[in-house]
Amino acid sequence: MRGKFITFEGPEGAGKTTIMEMVYNYYKQKEVQILSTREPGGIHIAEEIRKVILNPDHTTMDGRTEALLYAAARRQHLVEKVVPALENGTTVFCDRFIDSSLAYQGFARELGIEEVFQINQFAIGHTMPDLTIYFDLDPEVGLQRINETQGREINRLDLEKLDFHRKVREGYLLLVEKFPSRIMKINADQSIENVYKDVINQLEALLS
Ligand SMILES: Nc1ncnc2c1ncn2[C@@H]1O[C@H](COP(=O)(O)OP(=O)(O)OP(=O)(O)O)[C@@H](O)[C@H]1O
């Protein structure tokens, strides 16, 4: 049986990486065959593309170039890692996927959600997540969290103005309305323990 493809989405500092690791450990303990990965990145070529996109010195990067680079990294990551795992029956947890492109490039950068969806369709074919957990949080809280996180590098996207990050959240909320059966919204402005419980509740039906 094909594995389940589950993605974790949300603005900066919403807690995706923290919670994804906790739920990964929970299901690993239950001996679910599972893989955890991230975008942009997850494999060598995509990690190299990540460095180009997120380098804070690349201030002149055009919005469409940015969208295409994310889609290119996504394609390589899918064909090299995600699809083979799914076909092997492995459940895949991915920190960010297409909805990041729709919210950040499509909505916040104003390239158009439909336009960005189309270039991504070329990249991903029919591989869409079975479930997306969206961590909803005021971007001011998220940015404060990442500024207080020791050792976390601040990347080019983090450095965007607060208004941009507000639009990212607005974009995600539109996606929640557009794809209500796929995207589940979680209140990320709670203790780590409570967010974790809410995420496990969403995943149980699919993975137990
Ligand atoms: N619910 C929470 N309450 C308080 N702090 C949290 C919570 N969740 C995560 N954090 C802390 O916030 C910081 C950012 O968390 P994390 O890296 O998981 O976010 P993220 O959504 O993956 O961010 P980004 O996409 O920007 O990398 C970390 O220091 C983490 O410990």
Ligand SMILES: Cc1cn([C@H]2C[C@H](O)[C@@H](COP(=O)(O)O)O2)c(=O)[nH]c1=O
């Ligand atoms: C996949 C994807 C990501 N982004 C942005 C979102 C973040 O600002 C960075 C990734 O950093 P993280 O610490 O790993 O969350 O890239 C984007 O704008 N579009 C995308 O498709």
